[in-house]
């Protein structure tokens with residue numbers, strides 16, 4: 166699924182159905198290594214980390230991802246220049262099949278920003294790394310919840326049919342009206358926040374209750390524990406999208422829910438990710454019914470790396486709606 170989130174804004178064409186999907190695998194591998202780098206005690210010693218096979222694999226992965234992004238940006242920039250020189254309309258489809266008719270986000274950045282080629286390459290590789298696996302996993306977890314709660318799925322289906330209809334393409338104005346579906350996505354991200362922990366370096370001593378966090382340490386914020394804590398959530402293991410009705414949001418601590426983190430280094434892509442997830446969920450639920458082999462929420466075991474993973478996989482499948 167992550168391919169959808171890479172291709173759409175940046176014009177990555179990987180043919181994952183027919184090839185080995187190197188980019189997707191590289192990103193998975195890099196996030197796994199990053200998890201080990203953060204959580205394994207021995208990797209806190211730079212000498213051990215620097216000599217490890219994980220470090221070599223991470224550097225190799227980063228290089229190959231970067232090369233891929235660089236190629237996409239250079240190609241697209243050259244193409245744009247060629248079109249400018251030859252006065253070709255932006256809607257023209259070039260024969261080599263590289264350019265699609267739809268304008269992607271990269272086109273807009275090339276045309277309307279003052280970013281240099283290097284800036285663009287930096288941006289694209291950051292966003293591909295930060296914005297694809299995250300959005301695809303969060304969508305899978307939402308589908309898993311829909312499989313587990315058929316009544317919720319039915320309500321999402323009815324909302325999608327009511328707001329978008331059986332055949333129309335999904336437009337931005339539809340997304341604002343998919344209120345229940347949005348609450349379902351938010352509740353899924355409460356129970357299964359894709360990023361399970363974020364950390365902050367403590368620059369000066371900070372008092373936290375009866376404790377002092379001394380300058381120089383790093384504190385981890387276990388998002389998944391906060392999201393499932395009975396201190397902040399009534400009956401935390403109950404799947405209840407109405408927790409995200411405005412009147413219920415107003416009653417709780419703003420930091421009791423932070424799937425996109427919080428503060429100045431929080432996720433820059435959260436609105437875009439929400440739009441993507443709404444669009445994809447609506448498109449899937451309109452065409453398919455989702456099922457899961459799990460019988461209850463308690464049965465779904467999570468495995469904590471930096472990303473929340475489901476231990477035995479999401480176990481979902483689809484059947485076409487007749």
Ligand code: HEM
Nearest residue numbers: 292295296299300303359360363425426430432433434438
């Ligand atoms: C469901 C999807 C997503 C989730 C759950 C998610 C989650 C997060 C979280 C928790 C952080 C904060 C890390 C911290 O506080 O230390 C973060 C940062 C970031 N995210 Fe996302 N993200 C998602 C989608 C995206 C998308 C679509 C993009 C790009 C279009 C993106 C780009 C970034 C970037 C660049 C940062 C670093 C921001 C900084 O350090 O200032 N993310 N994301």
